[in-house]
Amino acid sequence: MTSKAESWASSEAVRASMQSNKSRDTKPELALRRAVHALGLRYRVGTRPLPGVRRTADLVFPRIKLAVFLDGCFWHGCSEHHSLAKTNSTYWSEKFHKNRERDADTDRRLREAGWSVIRVWEHEKPDEAAERVAVVVRALRSAPCRQERDA
Numbered sequence: 633m634t635s636k637a638e639s640w641a642s643s644e645a646v647r648a649s650m651q652s653n654k655s656r657d658t659k660p661e662l663a664l665r666r667a668v669h670a671l672g673l674r675y676r677v678g679t680r681p682l683p684g685v686r687r688t689a690d691l692v693f694p695r696i697k698l699a700v701f702l703d704g705c706f707w708h709g710c711s712e713h714h715s716l717a718k719t720n721s722t723y724w725s726e727k728f729h730k731n732r733e734r735d736a737d738t739d740r741r742l743r744e745a746g747w748s749v750i751r752v753w754e755h756e757k758p759d760e761a762a763e764r765v766a767v768v769v770r771a772l773r774s775a776p777c778r779q780e781r782d783a
Contacts, residue, residue: 633782645670660754661690661702667762673769675700682745687738691765696772697747703735704754725761747774 659739668675668691679692681699689699707711709728739749750768 649755658702658704658754660704660758663758664700664761665691667758668765671762671766673766681742685738685741687734687741693769693772696769697745698750698765698768698772699742699747700750700752701735702739702752708744708774710753710755712753740761 665675665677673693676692676694678688678690679694680686680688681692681694681697690702691700692698693700699765703710711731739751742749748768750765752764
């Protein structure tokens with residue numbers, strides 16, 4: 633266990649609050665999934681698109697190689713809503729920088745493996761984000777190389 637002096641949390645209350653954050657099935661994620669499903673699209677939830685790579689996409693369309701990530705404004709540094717922490721600012725600044733680097737690395741790895749990637753911010757309207765996903769799904773399903781591959 634990390635001692636209080638080494639803790640990333642500025643207080644026990646902050647620690648409890650952060651530890652209670654869910655990693656999946658959040659309200660924005662559920663809203664996006666409902667909106668995508670309502671458009672008639674079917675997908676896998678919380679799946680690792682690339683074997684051997686510990687990166688999990690929120691929605692995965694394996695047949696057309698599309699990974700959708702719903703990024704939280706706080707954790708992923710949204711330019712509209714992210715604000716710098718007042719306490720432990722060095723720790724949090726490094727944390728958010730590493731998160732953004734990991735996101736870019738994930739996107740790069742997926743694209744190199746032939747996947748398409750969509751990133752949705754948690755503040756986006758679910759219906760608009762779902763429509764953006766649907767447009768890409770339709771395009772990928774009708775792509776000539778896909779039709780040749782499936783023939």
